[in-house]
Amino acid sequence: MKNFRSSTFLAASAAIALGITSCVGDDAEVENGDAGAAEGDELRFAHVYDPDHPVETCGVPAMNDSLDGSGLQVSSYAAGQLGNEEELLEQVQSGALDLAVAGPSFLGVWEENAELFDATYLFSDVDHFEETLNGDVAEGIWNDLRESSGLEVISSWYYGTRQLTSDVEVTTSEDLSGQTLRVPEAPLYQTMAEILGGSPTSMALGEVYLGLQQGTIDGQENPIPTIASNSFQEVQDYINITDHVIQGVMVVGNEDALSGLPEDQQQALSEAAAEAADDVRECIEDEEESYLEEWEESGEIEINDGVDVDHFRDRAAERIPNEFEWGDIYLEIQEN
Structure with missing residues (x-):
């Protein structure tokens, strides 16, 4: 399998170090295995949740199902293998990691208004949450986040009601x-x-x-x-x-790297993350x-x-x- 950062991502921005390197110790190394083991380029996707959490059991499979035939594939690192949420965002921001999942309060370190999506009694129900996170207010905040940090939110997933x-x-x-x-x-x-x-x-x-x-x-x-x-x-x-x-969590990538994808792959990734959001919500609500x-x-x-x-x-x-x-x-x- 080709590592995604060593091909398409390098074309996105020469200013970002995107080689095949370890992010956090030996656990962060990518095992390439046989070249024919999987099709397409690998997107390294990391989060802090347990391997049996719906982000991993529902979100990741849904993304890969949707990405089938696109030339992209998600390889997931669960349970904080590559670091905590703050460290994962730093790796995405630097280009050392392709995609990470992080909550609004962690994004608020980069763009203050982002933390409001963790506020007490902000939403009336999950539908209100979903409408807001896919609406104009959130879009404006994510634009500000992208401009100030280079972090791009590609999807918001329901995490649960506290x-x-x-x-x-x-x-x-x-x-x-x-x-x-x-x-x-x-x-x-x-x-x-x-x-x-x-x-x-x-x-x-x-x-x-x-x-x-x-x-x-x-x-x-x-x-x-x-x-x-x-x-x-x-x-x-x-x-x-x-x-x-x-509460929701956000799937975050690097703006320069994502914009360097062919347009059809950008669209495929966006659609895959959105479809995964539906699957994660269903799994969370069922649980x-x-x-x-x-x-x-x-x-x-x-x-x-x-x-x-x-x-x-x-x-x-x-x-x-x-x-x-x-x-x-x-x-x-x-x-x-």
Whole structure:
């Protein structure tokens, strides 16, 4: 198999170092194998999610099915093999990696307005999320991101709706008073924890199970597939259906490299990423539903669907538009 960066990508921009090199240690090396093992040029695609996550099990196969006959093929590196989200974006930006998956808060390092897509109670439902991420507001933000960094968003995939797990039943923010809530390390998430009523603390996802088990932290929040894949239901009493973030992740490439593709391959890649977005959404929604059904039957964790969501929405509306530079855009999206 030809490495994509050693052929078409070199023609895109001589200023970018796109040789066949290791990005992060030995794990980043590409094993070419037999020349006839696969057809077309290889796109190295990396993300931080487990090998059984829908990004990997649904998104990658859907892309390759769609790319069949285009002369392109995606080779995926899951579970952070090539680095964390920040490192993956840096590799894409430098041209050392073809495609990466990253969330809005990480893109916000490069373009501040991008982080707003992780904001608490921004979207009313998944359809609203999808319409917005495929609409004019997102297009304008992605254009700004491309101009400032050379990073190009080619698709947005539904990651899941974030829910709160805890050892206390949560109806309003008062129920989390004095509770330590683990959240990702970003100012937006710190604010989110305070809106939910908890005291925010940052911790690597891989350390959260033990932190909950030992009582270092009292609760955490994540989409249901992430909660299940990390077995947090084993060490928490309640999953509170807060629906506080309807979240997506973005498939990101290098503008110079992508623009150097033949037009038919650019179109094929764009269509493949869009088709994969549909498959990932279906897989995520199926998992959200099936895990809730499983937990309801087993009683392994109690499902609290009596959350006063309007109470939390009001708290978000009081803070977010006034604390972040993109507050006006947040309100604009909510109104549409």
